[in-house]
Amino acid sequence: MNNINFYDVILIISIILVITNIKSMAQLKKEKFTTLYTINDDNKGIRTLGLVFFGIMAASIVLIIISAISSQGLTSNELTQVASVILLFVGVYLPLIRKTKITDKGIVKNGSLIKWEDIKFIEYPKNKVDAKGKVKAKINYNTKYNKPINVEIAFKQDGEDILKFKEITKQCRKKGKKSKTKSK
16 A cells, blocks of 8 residues: 555545535525625735735646656656645635625625524624724624624725625614514
8 A cells, every 4th residue: 555645635635625615605606695795805815815825826836847847747746736736725715715795695704604694793893993904893693503603804994895884784684683583
C-alpha cells in the first residue's frame, strides 16, 4: 500500500467541502427567494482576501504547469497538488466571497439563509464604531436544531446600507412573524 501524503488528505477534505457547498447552493436555489437589497460593505475584507488567494492559486497552478512542461510530464504528485489547491480554494472561499443579501425569505450570509421567522432579535449597538469606521449589527437566531447563534453584519457608520437594512428587516420580520403564527 502506498503512503498517503499531505496533498492526498487535503484533496479528500477539499472534495468534502465542495460537495457540502454544492448541496448548500442547491438548497438555497430551492427556496426561490427575491433579493431585496445587497449589502456591499459586509465581508469586504474576506472578499478581497479571496481575490488575493485566487491570484496566488492561479500563479501556483501556472508555475506547476510550466514546471511540468519543462520536465516533459506531470507527475501524479503534481496533479494531486493542483487538484488540491483548486478544490480547497473552491471549498473554502466561494461561500465566503458572496455578498450578504436581504431577501423576502430572510438574510443570506456566507451561503446560508437565516429565515425571518428564526430571528429572535437584531441588536444595533449605539456609538460602537470599529477602527475601520464600521458599525456591526448583531443578529440572534435559532437554527433548525433550536440552537441560538449570533451573526454580525458590518456597515459603514453613516452609509445607506444600514438605513436600508433597518427599514427592510423591520417590514420583513413583521411578515415573518405573521406567517409563523398562521402556520401554527
